[in-house]
Amino acid sequence: MPGLIGIYPFGLGRENWRLARFVYYGLLALQHRGQELASIITYDSGGFHESIEKGTVDEAYTEEKLNNLPGFIGLGYVAPSIDQKPVIIDHPIGLILVGDGKPNLESRVQSSWRAFAEMLADEIHRTGDALESARRLIEEIDGGFSFIALTENQELIAGRDVHGVKPLEVGSLGFDLGAIASESSALDVLGMEHITHVNPGEIVRFNPYSIEKARAKPKDKPNLSYCSFEYVYLARPDSTINGIGVYEVRERIGMLLAKEKPVKADTVIGIPETAIPFALGYSKASKIPASLGFITTGRKVRTAIKPSLFERLMGVQLKLNPIKCVIDGRDVVLIDD
Template structure:
């Protein structure tokens, strides 16, 4: 799992490095283990990379080393999803593998043929899903795989800046206006004189990642022409219809599940309350690399509000359940704070298969839903009841079939 972003200024007086840094902070939830930032001054591409989060990496203290009118960057759950040299920097969200030979061939092709032809030749050798940014000494190129599995948006700041990112939240943070989604198979070439938008001639039915809408994307983002916040509210309504329960209070696991919980409360009439306070910065516990870190992450991320749950029948709403260990810890915390009953409701279907396209889903034998029914999961996590959203209801909320739901079905599109 990763997030990418980039800015191209049409006037050389701009220095975009600080703005790209802010973009990276806005998409931090897409990757916490590695960060990279590259900037060109038309002579050379300079890069800073580090482990950890954007703020932990101390990029802010070193960012003055990077100056130039165009820059790109990425965050990732596995080091750096990309390849950087003094001539080119490539960052991607997806599952492709970049080799030195492939990047060298791309650099040579960009000097001897049209950008479209060079990028098409380069991506034709890639196997997997990707949204990708390529920064050369004088150009920024954005492209997306033919199925549009990973999100990718484009916008700008007046006539001054062209901006691309995995999510619109990375446009909002620097005051850029969202224009549209980069289409599946499209190539966008940006330099100081023009923006060339090259649509794919080989159109396929898209297969957007369905997990983006329930977990991966920020709730203030818009991807694939859909507002994430609105979808999560619809999911909460459907969850209330399909999985009702008698209770005294509804609480959501922050931040992702809050819209689910609000809509569940509105639909059922059960009051909603603030169930948790966070200690420290935002941590995505499901994608921490080890079990110990995930357990500590739960303690840091969530401290139950005693007066919200003590002596009450609680409906606990979350976005997903992966291994079940995090949810069991949360249920245990609520019981220790005096909850009389805990009924868990999940705003997504079962996860039954790892993702071959770069999303962090564990191996099949680690997924709690593979071998267990809802009643069995309730016993495992020590909840009074447990319920998933049905896949058909999720698709109903999204309003279409143009999605990859392989992690929930085990069946994936061909890329």
């Protein structure tokens, strides 16, 4: 469930870009996918520059840190656990990889991604072709995952498993910058045009003058398995994933719920904030007015992805304070996502 973003400049003068701040703003839009660890990796003639920090994006990166991160290619990552980090490979080629989900290689998530990154680096070193190397790996390795990798050869490579479990969306800023991210909202906040999604089993390679694609062809026909959790909870409602609007899905679920479970009530309330689109859909279909029933205290926090039960319980207590005048003495349809 981590959030990934990669930003890549094209053409002459590409070395003049400083992309750390672009990555920072993209990560702010993906903060809901991971609040325990934030990472910005950049690349220039001096090699890789890595900044891997605990905490939220705005806590981890001050103006000074961003100003001290040079580099014209950028990679960003947020994670729900400090145990999930970017994988840094030094040999046989330099490569840094960030991933969402899990390749079926090891029992632990981080170990699986390290094995995947090592295999990718070995294959690129052997063949000299990053696109073909990534295609072969995706054909051979099962699991539900997406990844973005940056190599010492100034190539940005991204791909999804053949089932399409974890999303990746592609965007651009004119002909100057290309980008790839877990959700389209990260592209929107950067003022980029959302172009398309990476298809299941597809690999995308950015190089200085072009974008190339390849498609894995596994022996057995895979079953498409888009992650339903993205649509019902994890993704931002203003995101589009796999060509499907997240808000539209949530509203339609609420409308279907109203048809399947009709009741008489005075108001409809969604709880927590991610459930509001469901409540609005229920209200639209049932003609029962919707109300705002709860107010958040402090920073918005995704309690469901907090690492411990205590933090989840405290987070709920802080973020869900009821508006009593909306609830007292009324029959309420309360919808929890």
